[in-house]
Amino acid sequence: xxxxDRVSVSRDGVSYEGILMPTRSDNVVIKLDNGYxxxxxxxxxxxxxxxxxxxxxxxxxxxSWREGLPQVSILSTGGTIASKVDYRTGAVTSQFTAxxxxxxxPDLEEIANYKAFVIYSILSENMMAGYWSELARxxxxxxxxxxxxxxxxxxxxxxxxxxxxxxxxxxxxxxxxLVGSQRSSDRPSSDxxxxxxxxxxxxxxxxxxxxxxxHEGMSDDYCSIHRGTRVRKMHTSRRDAFKSIxxxxxxxxxxxxxxxxxxxxxxxxxxxxxxxxxxxEPRCALVKxxxxxxxxxxxxxxxxxxxxxVIEGTGLGHVASSxxxxxRRAVDSGIPVVVTSQCMRGRICDRVYDTGRDMLAAGxxxxxxxxxxxxxxxxxxxxxxxxxxxxxESVIRRSIAGEISASTPATT
Amino acid sequence: xxxxDRVSVSRDGVSYEGILMPTRSDNVVIKLDNGYxxxxxxxxxxxxxxxxxxxxxxxxxxxSWREGLPQVSILSTGGTIASKVDYRTGAVTSQFTAxxxxxxxPDLEEIANYKAFVIYSILSENMMAGYWSELARxxxxxxxxxxxxxxxxxxxxxxxxxxxxxxxxxxxxxxxxLVGSQRSSDRPSSDxxxxxxxxxxxxxxxxxxxxxxxHEGMSDDYCSIHRGTRVRKMHTSRRDAFKSIxxxxxxxxxxxxxxxxxxxxxxxxxxxxxxxxxxxEPRCALVKxxxxxxxxxxxxxxxxxxxxxVIEGTGLGHVASSxxxxxRRAVDSGIPVVVTSQCMRGRICDRVYDTGRDMLAAGxxxxxxxxxxxxxxxxxxxxxxxxxxxxxESVIRRSIAGEISASTPATT
Numbered sequence: 099x100x101x102x103d104r105v106s107v108s109r110d111g112v113s114y115e116g117i118l119m120p121t122r123s124d125n126v127v128i129k130l131d132n133g134y135x136x137x138x139x140x141x142x143x144x145x146x147x148x149x150x151x152x153x154x155x156x157x158x159x160x161x162s163w164r165e166g167l168p169q170v171s172i173l174s175t176g177g178t179i180a181s182k183v184d185y186r187t188g189a190v191t192s193q194f195t196a197x198x199x200x201x202x203x204p205d206l207e208e209i210a211n212y213k214a215f216v217i218y219s220i221l222s223e224n225m226m227a228g229y230w231s232e233l234a235r236x237x238x239x240x241x242x243x244x245x246x247x248x249x250x251x252x253x254x255x256x257x258x259x260x261x262x263x264x265x266x267x268x269x270x271x272x273x274x275x276l277v278g279s280q281r282s283s284d285r286p287s288s289d290x291x292x293x294x295x296x297x298x299x300x301x302x303x304x305x306x307x308x309x310x311x312x313h314e315g316m317s318d319d320y321c322s323i324h325r326g327t328r329v330r331k332m333h334t335s336r337r338d339a340f341k342s343i344x345x346x347x348x349x350x351x352x353x354x355x356x357x358x359x360x361x362x363x364x365x366x367x368x369x370x371x372x373x374x375x376x377x378x379e380p381r382c383a384l385v386k387x388x389x390x391x392x393x394x395x396x397x398x399x400x401x402x403x404x405x406x407x408v409i410e411g412t413g414l415g416h417v418a419s420s421x422x423x424x425x426r427r428a429v430d431s432g433i434p435v436v437v438t439s440q441c442m443r444g445r446i447c448d449r450v451y452d453t454g455r456d457m458l459a460a461g462x463x464x465x466x467x468x469x470x471x472x473x474x475x476x477x478x479x480x481x482x483x484x485x486x487x488x489x490x491e492s493v494i495r496r497s498i499a500g501e502i503s504a505s506t507p508a509t510t
Numbered sequence: 511x512x513x514x515d516r517v518s519v520s521r522d523g524v525s526y527e528g529i530l531m532p533t534r535s536d537n538v539v540i541k542l543d544n545g546y547x548x549x550x551x552x553x554x555x556x557x558x559x560x561x562x563x564x565x566x567x568x569x570x571x572x573x574s575w576r577e578g579l580p581q582v583s584i585l586s587t588g589g590t591i592a593s594k595v596d597y598r599t600g601a602v603t604s605q606f607t608a609x610x611x612x613x614x615x616p617d618l619e620e621i622a623n624y625k626a627f628v629i630y631s632i633l634s635e636n637m638m639a640g641y642w643s644e645l646a647r648x649x650x651x652x653x654x655x656x657x658x659x660x661x662x663x664x665x666x667x668x669x670x671x672x673x674x675x676x677x678x679x680x681x682x683x684x685x686x687x688l689v690g691s692q693r694s695s696d697r698p699s700s701d702x703x704x705x706x707x708x709x710x711x712x713x714x715x716x717x718x719x720x721x722x723x724x725h726e727g728m729s730d731d732y733c734s735i736h737r738g739t740r741v742r743k744m745h746t747s748r749r750d751a752f753k754s755i756x757x758x759x760x761x762x763x764x765x766x767x768x769x770x771x772x773x774x775x776x777x778x779x780x781x782x783x784x785x786x787x788x789x790x791e792p793r794c795a796l797v798k799x800x801x802x803x804x805x806x807x808x809x810x811x812x813x814x815x816x817x818x819x820v821i822e823g824t825g826l827g828h829v830a831s832s833x834x835x836x837x838r839r840a841v842d843s844g845i846p847v848v849v850t851s852q853c854m855r856g857r858i859c860d861r862v863y864d865t866g867r868d869m870l871a872a873g874x875x876x877x878x879x880x881x882x883x884x885x886x887x888x889x890x891x892x893x894x895x896x897x898x899x900x901x902x903e904s905v906i907r908r909s910i911a912g913e914i915s916a917s918t919p920a921t922t
Contacts (some may be wrong), residue, residue: 221865223831226830332853332854333850333854333856334856335859339853388671389634395810404804411667418636440743440752443751447747452633456867
């Protein structure tokens, strides 16, 4: 019997039918038809073959052009929304093309006509800064070719980093929507269909921003539309893992009605001309401070030739006093140091306590209310798109793509 | 005129009275009596001296013993709850002793009799692992000397790290309560009084755990009682910054009624004998993964002689495939690598996707639903309190102080 075969396993008078899965334990693991796995101690198990496993061949629907519907491009990068369980290894792998996604979710055809391209097919933890540039070029190409919206399917692990990168790289006159799914489409609780349809709804809307569209809550009613620079994956497995931080979402999609409700200002369709600034300096470090952490880690990055650093400090943006000298050394070597907070919510303010004031005196830049991860992507982008310390500082301090709010007024 | 002097400043027909504050700008900055600062452009300002500034001498109430009330020890470590604005530098510094705190908050006397000690007086970002051990010894000494509860006043920046450390170091038969404040006591919106009174209420209660007691919401009605291993500072400045993650708080204090409501199981007074395990191995690293991050950082920590590493991966606990070799190298060198998630909420599961499975094969340990910061403190503690790989792994995987939930059953 091979992994991937359909089997019946009985033990202690109870029997289970499903797909034989690999495991690191000595148990027998079966994937039931409801998508869940069951593990049984091997001794005493009686396993019977029902059918040999085989590669599933997916239908690929022939797409026909529908008059009156806008053209939307779907760029696939891999991830769970485009994945199924690979029964050879038991792991979820990225296998679908964008065309197959449309075939799997026929309702998409009521919203737009689609062009579909596989840009790359990777698990999103293998994403790298250079891929962001390639993706930004592909999005720009689709907009230039007449698409009225672009959907990027993406693994959820690093989707928000990519969303931030595209936000800085693209001035877009049309919606650019990142979407993924937390549960693969072979599972009954999969969110891939609802997320994809909601993403398409945003792609043909008036919201000409880089956004992330994912489940809003526990039920299948709304998807949130998050600004690409303000969103964070806040749960390892829940479908409503994505949350806007430090500002409300741009809006939400009523899934059943396919209607959009917005919660604040956003850039409208056609408000800006398409512009592409896809250069990026990947040699930047994200350093999370903790009690007793050695400042030598900053020296290491300086010595290794890194070009910028983001520190995730504590509270209002602090590190130990022992770090000040290494911050000064980095800044004096021409390496900008941006301070953010591991609190995640709220704003940096290094003017209240001693260590914060010392950090500023050493040349650190306050990251305002930017997320640490977004500050990192912004710094990578700013280093490649500015010349000189002064311009870089000005770009770090001001909002390029909604990632930072104006600092609080002097009277607070 | 000197900084710290009381002045009147008029400009454009409006005048302000307050304390002259230092500033990094060219503005004139005045701290008004309501606690807020106002900044005025210097040209055109007319500044008049009202009174020379001087060091405030704080009243120190003579404490009298009240029959029938339990004995509680207050250990002060510094931080905002014990701080006031230093008008020489304009920054907030830690200056009060525990005795002064009681004088400042007379209602505390209705709850208990207090012994008060300054253990150290630092801003909490300067806390180090060795200080946790010293503090644990001081708490144990107070319990042995007959105190029925111990309150630790602590700066909020790293309070949760200290709470986690004390949770692992102490098996306590009485409540050990960490408390701080987000706004110094010279400000009208200060939370120091309500937090301190709520902490004292918990200190004389039946909840014999290491907990963090801080404002629950925006109003002055409840304080949350967070388990010391499950709490995180989630906002840079708000008074309700502290949140329990991955489980509800132990309970909450109704501030006005001084009553406690609990939300789940907790260890009760006298349930365990006092035990102290204060050894710690501080040479551990916390490494946050991001797209394109170089795995050389892991090699660096191995080469520098670090004894353990916690990785903050993406999603269910992932890093790029390029990191696997360095993880294997660390583990093969006898350096445990614990995987947690930057999602913060939810549970690690490295058995679903390829890279996760590769990490496990390389020897990484899944951090369950532990917070990354707590996993770091636990690893530091476990390295100093176990002998051999097997015992260490067993301690990392099981709950020592409520920091990790039993893994989900095999059928999910």
